[in-house]
Amino acid sequence: MKPSTFEQTQIQAQTFQANTKKPELDWVNITFLTSTPVIATILSYFYFKTNGLQWSQIVLAVIFYFATGIAITAGYHRLISHKAYKANPLVKFLFLLFGAAAFQNSALKWCADHRVHHRHVDDEKDPYNINKGFFWAHMGWIFYKDQQTETSHYPKDLLNDKLVMWQHRNYLWIAVAMGFVLPTVIGYFLGSALGGLALAGVARVVFVHHCTFFINSLCHVVGSRPYTDTNTARDSYIMAFFSYGEGYHNYHHYFPSDYRNGIRWYHFDPTKWLIKSLSLIGLTNDLKKVPEKLIVQAQVQMKQKLV
Ligand SMILES: [Zn+2]
Numbered sequence: 001m002k003p004s005t006f007e008q009t010q011i012q013a014q015t016f017q018a019n020t021k022k023p024e025l026d027w028v029n030i031t032f033l034t035s036t037p038v039i040a041t042i043l044s045y046f047y048f049k050t051n052g053l054q055w056s057q058i059v060l061a062v063i064f065y066f067a068t069g070i071a072i073t074a075g076y077h078r079l080i081s082h083k084a085y086k087a088n089p090l091v092k093f094l095f096l097l098f099g100a101a102a103f104q105n106s107a108l109k110w111c112a113d114h115r116v117h118h119r120h121v122d123d124e125k126d127p128y129n130i131n132k133g134f135f136w137a138h139m140g141w142i143f144y145k146d147q148q149t150e151t152s153h154y155p156k157d158l159l160n161d162k163l164v165m166w167q168h169r170n171y172l173w174i175a176v177a178m179g180f181v182l183p184t185v186i187g188y189f190l191g192s193a194l195g196g197l198a199l200a201g202v203a204r205v206v207f208v209h210h211c212t213f214f215i216n217s218l219c220h221v222v223g224s225r226p227y228t229d230t231n232t233a234r235d236s237y238i239m240a241f242f243s244y245g246e247g248y249h250n251y252h253h254y255f256p257s258d259y260r261n262g263i264r265w266y267h268f269d270p271t272k273w274l275i276k277s278l279s280l281i282g283l284t285n286d287l288k289k290v291p292e293k294l295i296v297q298a299q300v301q302m303k304q305k306l307v
């Protein structure tokens with residue numbers, strides 16, 4: 001039996017309501033993202049006041065800054081999201097441990113969001129759509145509860161990945177152990193547990209957060225578009241410096257499966273250098289590179305379009 005006009009209107013109204021459901025604020029994320037800069041400042045103040053400047057603590061913080069940031073760019077991003085190369089399980093495991101310490105959610109969730117970003121860049125379905133404003137793309141989107149947390153929405157290849165799923169199930173304790181406990185313990189052996197927690201722990205989380213958030217905000221605003229102007233992603237040397245080499249974002253959106261973002265040897269891309277170096281000792285392989293001919297073709301087409 002066909003539904004009556006009244007019933008049809010009701011169904012339409014319910015569907016409309018479901019589609020326009022206001023996203024719910026995520027207070028855990030909001031509290032974490034707004035309190036960590038304050039806690040980092042307070043702890044650092046007390047550390048410097050009681051211990052002065054110890055270079056060993058600064059070096060430890062820099063090492064954690066690179067280890068956790070590159071675990072996101074080389075691990076979460078180029079290896080797991082884009083499958084731009086293959087890695088030895090030990091390397092992947094380390095990426096998942098240090099990636100969790102960056103406090104950007106599990107690889108499963110991060111990569112699912114990122115693939116949607118590529119598929120729907122700049123449109124309504126893009127989780128960090130730059131057209132919704134700079135702040136939204138940078139971190140505003142994290143302030144809201146996710147719309148697609150249901151397991152059915154996660155990509156199948158990731159759901160079948162045992163290491164990725166193990167990290168997803170144990171994300172919280174891995175993140176706390178690797179992100180806060182480990183730097184505190186190393187800091188203790190270097191002369192100050194507080195120094196390790198303040199600098200390599202909390203302050204480092206804040207720095208890594210914003211450097212990687214820049215990829216979704218500034219990398220869609222600042223720079224040039226040598227390969228395509230069909231989306232907002234841009235190439236910028238300056239952004240590459242602050243984002244472990246991910247600033248060549250116009251190239252990356254056009255050729256997402258390339259293990260490089262900075263394609264020239266002089267392009268600042270420490271993520272690419274790490275992946276390439278690991279391949280020399282057999283820890284990574286099958287590094288995908290877009291043929292030079294296609295790259296030049298895209299550049300020429302773009303130039304002609306601008307004439
Ligand atoms: Zn992007």
Ligand SMILES: [Zn+2]
Nearest residue numbers: 114118252256
């Ligand atoms: Zn990507």
